[in-house]
Amino acid sequence: MYNIPVILGSVREGRRSLAPAQYLVKKLQGLGHQSQLVDFKEMPLPFYNAPTVPVVYYKTAYPDPNVQRWSELARSAHGFIIVTPEYNHGYPAVLKNALDWLYLEFEHKAFGLVGVSNGSVAGARVIEQLRTVIENFGALAVRETVMLGPIDKYFDATGKLLDDALDKRVTGLIESVVWWLKKLQA
Numbered sequence: 001m002y003n004i005p006v007i008l009g010s011v012r013e014g015r016r017s018l019a020p021a022q023y024l025v026k027k028l029q030g031l032g033h034q035s036q037l038v039d040f041k042e043m044p045l046p047f048y049n050a051p052t053v054p055v056v057y058y059k060t061a062y063p064d065p066n067v068q069r070w071s072e073l074a075r076s077a078h079g080f081i082i083v084t085p086e087y088n089h090g091y092p093a094v095l096k097n098a099l100d101w102l103y104l105e106f107e108h109k110a111f112g113l114v115g116v117s118n119g120s121v122a123g124a125r126v127i128e129q130l131r132t133v134i135e136n137f138g139a140l141a142v143r144e145t146v147m148l149g150p151i152d153k154y155f156d157a158t159g160k161l162l163d164d165a166l167d168k169r170v171t172g173l174i175e176s177v178v179w180w181l182k183k184l185q186a
């Protein structure tokens with residue numbers, strides 16, 4: 001069993017990505033994995049403002065207590081699932097900033113990607129952009145993805161699940177992450 005936190009890419013008031021992220025956490029736990037929501041609304045990070053690169057702080061301590069918390073959380077993870085909206089065909093600044101703060105914490109780990117959108121392209125562009133970022137960590141984004149667009153088809157505004165077929169897709173994504181985690185740790 002693995003520790004697979006779910007990173008939420010939106011801190012917006014009324015964010016629709018919250019429901020699928022919470023769903024993923026519950027699903028992972030139900031499958032016997034350890035998981036928690038990583039929510040930068042609850043754990044705000046400064047915009048990257050350190051005088052040097054993050055690897056320097058990895059061995060000592062980060063200059064900000066929330067970044068230190070984020071580092072410890074990421075360090076103890078085997079892999080990650082990112083649930084994120086697409087903003088202007090790319091990743092939200094808050095998500096990229098959180099990824100920029102760390103580096104070695106992600107090395108040789110596997111990421112599953114879930115895109116959220118109110119449109120029919122369903123976050124496909126943000127998912128593809130994140131692959132190149134994740135690759136730079138010496139990490140791997142698994143081929144399988146879950147794209148939730150339009151989000152209204154899958155969860156209503158109160159967070160209620162509307163499509164039972166989502167369970168199979170989410171299970172497939174988790175299975176793929178776990179498959180890679182086994183390979184990476186072999």
Ligand SMILES: Cc1cc2nc3c(=O)[nH]c(=O)nc-3n(C[C@H](O)[C@H](O)[C@H](O)COP(=O)(O)O)c2cc1C
Nearest residue numbers: 010012015016017085086087088089116117118119
């Ligand atoms: C700043 C901003 C930019 C957006 N750009 C896109 C976009 O490029 N593609 C898209 O499909 N949806 C876009 N949307 C709409 C989002 O898909 C929609 O608001 C979704 O609910 C965002 O997720 P969130 O509610 O978790 O923040 C954008 C929304 C915002 C706030």
